[in-house]
Amino acid sequence: MQPSQPSTRPTSGRERAAALRRTPAARPPQQRTPHDRADGPPPTAAPRSAPPEVVPAPCPPEDRERLLAGSHHDPHGVLGAHPADGGTVIRALRPHARSVTVVAEGLRAELHDDGDGFFSGRLPLSAEQGVPAYRLLVGYEGGTHETEDAYRFLPALGxxxxxxxxxxxxxxxxxxxxxxxxxxxxxxxxxxxxxxxxxxxxxxxxxxxxxxxxxxxxxxxxxxxxxxxxxxxxxxxxxxxxxxxxxxxxxxxxxxxxxxxxxxxxxxxxxITSSDYEWGDQEWLARRGEVPAHEAPFSVYEVHLPSWRPGLGYRQLAEQLPAYVAELGFTHVELMPVAEHPFGGSWGYQVTGFYAPTARMGTPDDFKYLVDSLHRAGIGVIMDWVPAHFPRDAWALAEFDGRPLYEHPDPQRAAHPDWGTLEFDLGRREVRNFLIANAVYWCEEFHMDGLRVDAVASMLYLDYSREDGQWTPNEHGGRENLDAVAFLQEMNATVYRRVPGMVTIAEESTAWDGVTRATHHVGPSGFGGLGFGLKWNMGWMHDSLEYMAHDPVHRAYHHDRITFSMVYAYSENYVLPISHDEVVHGKRSLVSKMPGDWWRQRADLRAYLGFMWAHPGKQLLFMGQEFAQGAEWSEAHGPDWWLLDPSYGAAADHRGVRDLVADLNAVYRRTPALWQRDVSPDGFRWVLADGAGDNVLAFLRYDAEGSPLLAVCNFSPVVREDFRVGVPDDVPAWAEVLNTDAERYGGSGACGSGPLKPEPQPWHGMAASLRLTLPPLSTVWLTPA
Structure with missing residues (x-):
């Protein structure tokens, strides 16, 4: 393909339309449609010789009828220039034109008006060495315009x-x-x-x-x-x-x-658009693939761009978002869908323009500037990608050319039962190509570091949200959507091959086997892996939030909810998501899910975040939760930033939680035990998993060198003094590196621990033990001193 070049015209189509409407002799635009350019080169001077005699050469009636009806498959075979006996036939279709004149080297001849906008003529142009270049002078009521003839060009697609x-x-x-x-x-x-x-x-x-x-x-x-x-x-x-x-x-x-x-x-x-953006993130791209995502620190701040700071465009966001995320210490941002969508209330999950960043906040190059700014601040960018479905808008993809095209031809397979949308026909190679190329497009053209693939479960199962009789089994009699399996495998294989250092993340809420297994490794189910890099751990999210919602006096009876995730923690490469879905539609914000008064809610939230950052898996936190916003998120106004304003009486409470999140990320990033062996059972050991009566649990995390971090969570509102916890005997002393009850976070600050030496008394199956004072509703991290 030739390099893209901008048009040389100084005015837009709208400006020219307005100018023509101001011309007294011009007809209204809907009656008059020149594709010729008033601002093109001046008309070619007439040759001195007399104009040649023009013999009409009208379109055959069938071609004429089809062209007028808009149903001709080969207009270039009729219009434009064609060799003929004695010269060349030139035909033009110029609705509303009064005349069409052919201008070529040494020739100027007016074509015959055949009616209905058709003009033709047989001209003495030699076609022995191909028809020479020519231009058209098209006369309208409002003036004459010189233009190239679109129908004299060979196909521009190879x-x-x-x-x-x-x-x-x-x-x-x-x-x-x-x-x-x-x-x-x-x-x-x-x-x-x-x-x-x-x-x-x-x-x-x-x-x-x-x-x-x-x-x-x-x-x-x-x-x-x-x-x-x-x-x-x-x-x-x-x-x-x-x-x-x-x-x-x-x-x-x-x-x-x-x-x-x-x-x-x-x-x-x-x-129509082209890009001349010059990226400045070469250093970021060169090093982002040095360590696989599942073996690297990976802490994600989820953002809905239109509402993070309402009213800001991509370039204005680039002045604020990178600095804010860097201050909090997150390694990545995850952007809720940025592809164009007609209804803002869908948050971008009902896409009509799969290849276009939403114009609500600027141009595609403006969006590139935002991504570039995040990269230059050391922050990776993940984008929500929605290949599961699309809306039914009559101007978009639905029955695009009059029949099901992008959607499945079977109405049962096409209609999504939950969202009123249409599902892609993933068995059609052109549709798969459309989506797989789209994944590559965002990664290569916009430098995305990852794609979080939405609603994977709805793609994998033929009976997803369908009752008996509303779905048809696959060729093997099963409920698996074999087309979707093949599509996801091909998509993952393609983007990982083409884009070094990127990661794909599945939002998959079932126990599908092998979501993050390599595509060539066949599992017990008989399917190869889907090939994702990471998967959202929806089970951990639901179970842990259910545990935290109980009053501490009742948590002892639900202790398995907070520990069960370790039964399957290494079945996939997991992300622990507290996403937008958990803080809308009556689910309440994260801090509001916690029981008790305001102090206890904040203490529970801090303890929960400490547990989350220490648990095997990567972390994701939705905007507003980092400072304990009390209200549910609304796309209409975004986070309640006023809660952090010093003039607000309780601002210190919210700033304390934000400071905790920043410290969690800081300690997390410099402590390989918290991320280096996330997907290996060797990186984790229970110390106390069955402390239900005390609402206490403790565990060790290990890095690749065997260096540990001890996390102890006290999910009761009482101080537990002289609480003995087993530890290895090869660590001479332990130091507290994080305490969610610290005063600077809004806690009591009464139970901070200095360096601790283990005692030789075996405990919890360990050769040594520590005696700790556990603050109320807290998580404490200790590492070798």
Whole structure:
């Protein structure tokens, strides 16, 4: 493909439209649709010789009818220049034009008006060495415009691209389909390409032709289902859509599925765009793959960009978000979906523009600037990616070309029972290609460090949220969606091969075997692994929050909820998620889930966070929870930042929790025992798992060298003095490195421990033991002094 070049035109299509509307003799835009450019080069001077006689060469009636109906598969075979006896036939379709004149070297001839916008003529242009370049002078009521003829160009999409699209293996699909400003055969313009195999015809319409596509039919490029048209003198910033003639002859106006930029919702047009962004994160990219994610510190701050600081754009966010996240010590941010979506209340999980960052906060290059800023601050970027479903909006993907295309043709398989959306047909190679290339696109074009894949469980099971009779078993009689399994395996294999250092994370809420197992390793179920790098541990989240919701006097009867996760902790590579889903829709914020008065709620929250950061697995915390926001999150106003304002009476309580989160991350990052062997049983040992009567548990974490960290959690509101805890006898002294009850965090600060020497008394199956004073509702970390 030729390098993209910006249009040389000084004004936009909208500005030209306004100018033409101000011309007294001009018709309204809906009646008059020149694709010619008033700001093009001046008309070529007429040759001195007399103009040649023009013999009409009208379109055959069938072609004429199909072109007018928008159902012609090969407009280039009729329009443009074609060798003929005695010269060259040139035909043009220019609705609303009064005249069309051909201008070539040494020739200027007016074509015959055949009616309905068709013009033709047989001209004495030699075609022995190919038809020479020519231009068209198109006369309208408002003036005359000189332009290139879009129908004199060869296809601007190569055979290799078409072959890969047909095979469903085009890993850079965004470079082949969509709207691409380029120079083609020496002429600057935009190539429009779209996959619509069921269409009878496709036209492109936009601001450059006053939204009348009658003169802009695309050609079908063989059996691939791809349609193409190179339109000269159209460039970046123009709006466009595709007008598709369905199999029944009706028409539908659709946004480009491959659009890399869109109008700001609620507007729905696609925008021609190209990027000249210069990245500054080369150092980050070079070192991000040095250690696999599951063996590295990985602490995630989940963000809903539109509401983190409402009203800020990508570039304004870049001035604040990296500094804030760096101050808190998180290693990564996870962005809730940024791909374009029509309804803000979906939080981005109902995507219509899979290749376009939402225009609500700026341009694609603005979003690149935000990612770049995070990388330069040492922070990785993970993006929520939604390949499970898409909304039914009539201008988007649903029945895109008049029949089920992106969705499954079986209505039972297509309709998602929970969300009113449509599920992708993952058995269709072109649809798989669309999604897999999309995953690659975000990683390569926007430098994403990871993709958190939404709703994996809904993809894996044919009977997901369906009753008996509402689903059909697979070819083996099972409930597994074999197409989804193959898709996820291919997606993971492709992005890991192409993008060193990235990680994929599955939001998968069932016990599916091998979510984070390599795709070539077959498990007991008979399936190869899905190939994800990490998986959300939804079981840990539900069980631990249920335990914390009980009043401490009742926790003894639910102690297994806080310890059960270690039974399966090494079955997958886990992330411990306290995500947006847990603090909305009546579930209450994290601190509000805790029982008791305000002091006890905050103490419980601090103890819980200390337990979470010490537990095997990576951590994820949703914005607002880092400072104990009491209200549920709302996308309308975001976090309650005013709680941190010094003028607020309880601000110190909230700042204390935020300080704890920053210290948790700081100690976590410098203590390999907390992350280096997250996925190995050798990195963990229970010290006290059955202390239900005391609401106490204790465990050891080990790094690769065997150096330990001791975590002791007291989930009761009483001080436990002289509490004996077993420890190894090869550590001469222990020092407290974190205490969630410290005064600076809003705790009592009464029970801090200095260096402690173990006693030779065996305890809890260990050769030695420590005598500790456990603060109320607290977690304490100790390491070798």
């Amino acid at each position: 055979d290799l691209d078409l072959h890969l699209i047909g095979e469903g293996r085009h890993e850079e699909l965004w470079k082949a389909l969509g709207a691409h400003p380029m120079t083609h055969q020496g002429v600057t313009g935009t190539r429009f390409t779209v996959w619509a195999p069921n269409a009878r015809g496709v036209r492109v319409t936009g601001t450059f032709n006053f939204w009348d596509g009658a003169g802009f039919p695309l050609r079908s490029l063989g059996a691939t289902g791809v349609w193409e048209l190179f339109v000269p003198a159209v460039g970046e910033g123009e709006l466009y859509k595709f007008e598709i003639t369905r199999p029944d002859g009706s028409r539908t106006l659709r946004a480009d599925p491959m659009a890399r930029r869109t109008e700001c919702p609620p507007a729905t047009a696609s925008v």
